[in-house]
Amino acid sequence: MEENKQYTAQDYKSDQYVRWCPGCGDHAIVNVLQKAMAELGVPPHLTAVISGIGCSSRLPYYMNTYGFHTIHGRAAAIATGVKVANPELTVWEITGDGDCLAIGGNHFIHAVRRNIDLNIVLLNNKIYGLTKGQYSPTTDRGFVTKSSPYGTVEDPFIPAELVFGARGNFFARSMDVETALSQEVLVEAARHKGTSVVEMLQNCVIFNHNVHNYVTDREFRADRTIQLRHGEKMVFGKDKNRGLVLDGFLIKAVKIGENGVTMDDILVHDAKMPENFLHQQLAMMDGHELPLALGVIRSVEAPVYDEEVARQVEEVKGRKNYSCLKDFLLSGETWEVK
Numbered sequence: 001m002e003e004n005k006q007y008t009a010q011d012y013k014s015d016q017y018v019r020w021c022p023g024c025g026d027h028a029i030v031n032v033l034q035k036a037m038a039e040l041g042v043p044p045h046l047t048a049v050i051s052g053i054g055c056s057s058r059l060p061y062y063m064n065t066y067g068f069h070t071i072h073g074r075a076a077a078i079a080t081g082v083k084v085a086n087p088e089l090t091v092w093e094i095t096g097d098g099d100c101l102a103i104g105g106n107h108f109i110h111a112v113r114r115n116i117d118l119n120i121v122l123l124n125n126k127i128y129g130l131t132k133g134q135y136s137p138t139t140d141r142g143f144v145t146k147s148s149p150y151g152t153v154e155d156p157f158i159p160a161e162l163v164f165g166a167r168g169n170f171f172a173r174s175m176d177v178e179t180a181l182s183q184e185v186l187v188e189a190a191r192h193k194g195t196s197v198v199e200m201l202q203n204c205v206i207f208n209h210n211v212h213n214y215v216t217d218r219e220f221r222a223d224r225t226i227q228l229r230h231g232e233k234m235v236f237g238k239d240k241n242r243g244l245v246l247d248g249f250l251i252k253a254v255k256i257g258e259n260g261v262t263m264d265d266i267l268v269h270d271a272k273m274p275e276n277f278l279h280q281q282l283a284m285m286d287g288h289e290l291p292l293a294l295g296v297i298r299s300v301e302a303p304v305y306d307e308e309v310a311r312q313v314e315e316v317k318g319r320k321n322y323s324c325l326k327d328f329l330l331s332g333e334t335w336e337v338k
Contacts, residue, residue: 008273009034016061025176025202026055029123030062032179033092036186037065042090052104054096055130055204056123073104076111077101079118084306090190091117097124100285101137101157112166115194121186122159122197124202126211130174130296133207143208152203159199159284164276171283172197172296177205177216179295183229188296194304215287224287226294230271233263243267244290251281271299 004023012034015069020026028188037047048066052075053058060067066089070078079093093111100108100122111118127145128134134147138159142151163171170192182200189196201212215224226236226244241256243266254261271279288294322328 003289005041005043008044009038012044012047012064014038014064020055021206023203023205024055025125025204026198028176028179029056029121029200029202030059031102031183033059033121033186034063034149036183036190038142039183039187040090040190041234042190046089047092048079048082048086048089049092049094050075051094052096052099053130054099054128054192056096056202057099059094067255073099073102074107074119075099076107076118078103078118080111080114080116083116083118084309087117087306091119092190093118093120095120095122096129096136097122097157097159098128098136098139101159105137105162109162109166112163112168112195112197115120115302117193118195118305118306119186119189120197120198123202124159124176124264125202125208126156126197128206129204129207140239158284160266160280161199164280164298165198168197169194169296169298169300169302170296171199171279172196173199173201173283173292173295174257175201175212175216178294183297184252186300192299193307200330203255207241215292224291225256225294226285226291228269228271228293228297230269230296230299232269234269235263237265246271249277251278251285251290265309271296272301273278274300276300 006219042067042137049063050068050070051060052070053072060069068078075093075095079091083091084327124138126136126138128136133145135143135145135152137157138154139156141155144151160171168256170189174182174185180259189198193326203212216223222238226234236242243254244251245254245265245267256263256300282293283297317323322331
């Protein structure tokens, strides 16, 4: 390992031609991921990128790191094994809303619950793209797709809600058009010890074009989103004259300077408080009545699964007189068969 080497995004790019559709949001996401890796400075040979099945899951091919393009819905399970067996690796899991939240749903919530030191990047375009446009677990009710020609008749999963329901300790959100913010949250996710989940709102130019346009369009992005940073006031709007306050136990949007509201009334974001009641409210804001929350919403320390496994193994080894399977088999009473 080279000491003090300064890495660039190019060090993490493979020589493979990128085969996503022109205009796909995945192009921006792989670029910011490579920049984030360079900023973190973890060498490519100490980095692993694991994916499942789907358009987003092609990403490991474009990384000059260890990579594993696995099977549908199983990225979290395999990433868990990679991390526990190789604790020195920084492990990224790349997954889509279909791969992660449908067939992979159980693996996802249990990875979050166990708090394994994984960085899960969930690319959410609210559609199955690789299989050509069927509705996914995050598709909005009533949306017309090839598999719901008269509109879906079910409510979608909200990824943040699953993370909090599984007692998650790190959740962040960004969008493919917010490249600087995306790099920022990916770096914070990697530095967090334990499972970090970053939801990336991503455009599918072929099967679900402009699905996130109500918050990504430059015309009203500033008024419909809020970028949260720990320790800073929750202020948003084109003129930075709107903010969030508590009305009883619930979050409310106000205009600074109206009805006696001053900057002193605006909430300060605390991503590190153990209680998740306020974090859940922030994560559930959707850009309609309240602005969509972007940035790191929750980042709380907790025991890390792979570290606890390693500690337990060393503790047990210290109490035993054997260190390998052969010694174990020959310990205690033995019989010789002739």
